[in-house]
Amino acid sequence: MVKKELSKEEIARCIPDLWQPLTEAQREYLAQNFTVQKYKKNETIYCEGETPQYLMCLLSGKVKIYKDGVGGRSQIIRVIRDTEFFAYRAYFAEENYVTAAAAFEPCTMCLIPMTVITGLIRENAELAMYFIRQLSKDLGISDERTVNLTQKHIRGRLAESLLFLKETYGVEEDQCTLSIYLSREDLANLSNMTTSNAIRTLSNFASEKLIIIDGRKIKLIDEDKLRKISKIG
Amino acid sequence: MVKKELSKEEIARCIPDLWQPLTEAQREYLAQNFTVQKYKKNETIYCEGETPQYLMCLLSGKVKIYKDGVGGRSQIIRVIRDTEFFAYRAYFAEENYVTAAAAFEPCTMCLIPMTVITGLIRENAELAMYFIRQLSKDLGISDERTVNLTQKHIRGRLAESLLFLKETYGVEEDQCTLSIYLSREDLANLSNMTTSNAIRTLSNFASEKLIIIDGRKIKLIDEDKLRKISKIG
DNA sequence: TTACCTTTGTGCTACAAAACATGGTTTTTT
DNA sequence: AAAAAACCATGTTTTGTAGCACAAAGGTAA
Numbered sequence: 001m002v003k004k005e006l007s008k009e010e011i012a013r014c015i016p017d018l019w020q021p022l023t024e025a026q027r028e029y030l031a032q033n034f035t036v037q038k039y040k041k042n043e044t045i046y047c048e049g050e051t052p053q054y055l056m057c058l059l060s061g062k063v064k065i066y067k068d069g070v071g072g073r074s075q076i077i078r079v080i081r082d083t084e085f086f087a088y089r090a091y092f093a094e095e096n097y098v099t100a101a102a103a104f105e106p107c108t109m110c111l112i113p114m115t116v117i118t119g120l121i122r123e124n125a126e127l128a129m130y131f132i133r134q135l136s137k138d139l140g141i142s143d144e145r146t147v148n149l150t151q152k153h154i155r156g157r158l159a160e161s162l163l164f165l166k167e168t169y170g171v172e173e174d175q176c177t178l179s180i181y182l183s184r185e186d187l188a189n190l191s192n193m194t195t196s197n198a199i200r201t202l203s204n205f206a207s208e209k210l211i212i213i214d215g216r217k218i219k220l221i222d223e224d225k226l227r228k229i230s231k232i233g
Numbered sequence: 234m235v236k237k238e239l240s241k242e243e244i245a246r247c248i249p250d251l252w253q254p255l256t257e258a259q260r261e262y263l264a265q266n267f268t269v270q271k272y273k274k275n276e277t278i279y280c281e282g283e284t285p286q287y288l289m290c291l292l293s294g295k296v297k298i299y300k301d302g303v304g305g306r307s308q309i310i311r312v313i314r315d316t317e318f319f320a321y322r323a324y325f326a327e328e329n330y331v332t333a334a335a336a337f338e339p340c341t342m343c344l345i346p347m348t349v350i351t352g353l354i355r356e357n358a359e360l361a362m363y364f365i366r367q368l369s370k371d372l373g374i375s376d377e378r379t380v381n382l383t384q385k386h387i388r389g390r391l392a393e394s395l396l397f398l399k400e401t402y403g404v405e406e407d408q409c410t411l412s413i414y415l416s417r418e419d420l421a422n423l424s425n426m427t428t429s430n431a432i433r434t435l436s437n438f439a440s441e442k443l444i445i446i447d448g449r450k451i452k453l454i455d456e457d458k459l460r461k462i463s464k465i466g
Numbered sequence: 467t468t469a470c471c472t473t474t475g476t477g478c479t480a481c482a483a484a485a486c487a488t489g490g491t492t493t494t495t496t
Numbered sequence: 497a498a499a500a501a502a503c504c505a506t507g508t509t510t511t512g513t514a515g516c517a518c519a520a521a522g523g524t525a526a
Contacts, residue, residue: 098373108483139326215474426483
């Protein structure tokens with residue numbers, strides 16, 4: 001756990017959504033309860049069953065939120081990109097974590113005690129509305145995902161995951177290489193399939209010239225076609 | 234649309250969670266923006282794509298929230314029991330509905346304009362926290378559900394649905410007959426399977442003496458065994 | 467270099483679940 | 497009361513996907 005002093009300007013830049021609605025006094029309070037922490041690649045951030053204490057904001061890196069299901073199979077529930085908040089749901093719901101989180105790659109994040117957050121929410125209606133809005137959006141996404149993962153076929157699910165990764169983490173300078181390099185296993189866990197099937201289906205997409213694979217590097221070539229495959233399931 | 238005048242005492246009894254945190258002035262405001270509406274069995278309450286306007290609270294009856302997916306298949310996302318709120322997520326997320334809602338059986342519900350709700354939230358931190366907590370719980374349930382529906386096998390999913398229906402809507406005086414009489418199709422849509430498979434698996438459970446079926450009436454006989462089947466998937 | 471481990475890739479098999487077909491009920495409509 | 501429609505039940509066929517087993521490639525360490 002690395003504790004680092006940041007100036008208020010730096011903090012404001014890291015967490016604009018949280019910072020902006022606050023009064024000067026509230027900002028001061030927040031700044032004094034702000035710690036920075038780093039995680040190594042593949043390091044676990046929190047586990048299922050633990051008691052949540054902090055709101056986390058990813059400053060740099062990429063994070064997966066996942067759930068271990070029956071028979072050792074793991075399902076990636078959502079992924080976090082920088083400046084996104086996470087790890088707060090369970091605290092609000094007065095539960096322990098029902099998911100786990102791990103770093104896809106080296107990460108820096110800031111931790112703010114949930115007691116501080118709830119204190120701020122109680123005195124700042126704007127901030128309360130921010131969390132209500134955010135939770136509502138996430139709930140919609142989760143419901144959508146339930147149907148996609150259960151009803152679509154393998155090709156549809158994988159195509160969707162690839163498009164989702166592009167939307168979430170973007171592409172490199174060439175405008176088509178996904179900025180995130182996932183293992184086949186993670187790709188499978190994101191798409192609700194076995195590793196073999198992720199590999200197989202990825203190869204099929206490649207031979208159909210929808211994508212180009214080069215190790216973990218994936219270029220999306222025919223996005224329209226992928227979108228169509230994702231849509232029809 | 235039936236508009237009915239209710240006394241404040243009646244309203245308070247209908248929506249305690251919403252009513253309790255309010256000041257007297259806020260209660261007055263809410264009472265003036267409170268309408269009651271009835272729906273017939275199987276009637277649609279709202280559709281995917283519509284713009285949300287009201288928070289709804291189910292006063293009596295049973296409601297399903299569902300989503301139409303690929304190939305005409307429908308997935309029941311969650312079910313509502315009396316005194317529960319629903320239909321508010323999309324408004325908070327600033328989206329149109331991504332789900333639809335329909336009445337399992339004749340329903341009475343009250344409608345409160347979302348503008349009234351957000352107004353109250355802004356001036357009442359307790360109420361804001363109520364919605365944050367509620368949304369957080371629903372998000373956890375949704376994530377859990379995603380994994381259950383994708384990873385468990387048919388028997389596990391059906392067993393889980395039966396137990397879920399008991400928890401949600403309870404049982405009749407004999408302590409084992411589910412209080413809700415669903416069609417096989419609805420049961421299938423709740424458990425992510427085809428109607429044929431719901432029928433078949435239900436028959437299997439019956440011949441294994443885990444349940445007794447009599448038309449749409451379902452008695453849970455061996456709940457422990459069902460729980461085990463649900464758990465191992 | 468060698469050896470070792472992890473990740474990736476491929477072929478084969480087994481099985482679960484969907485799709486289809488058919489017939490019997492019950493409920494609703496006229 | 498007859499007809500129509502919806503719903504329930506069960507058997508058969510087909511298909512998609514998981515589950516191996518095994519080989520190749522790439523990375524890491526001695």
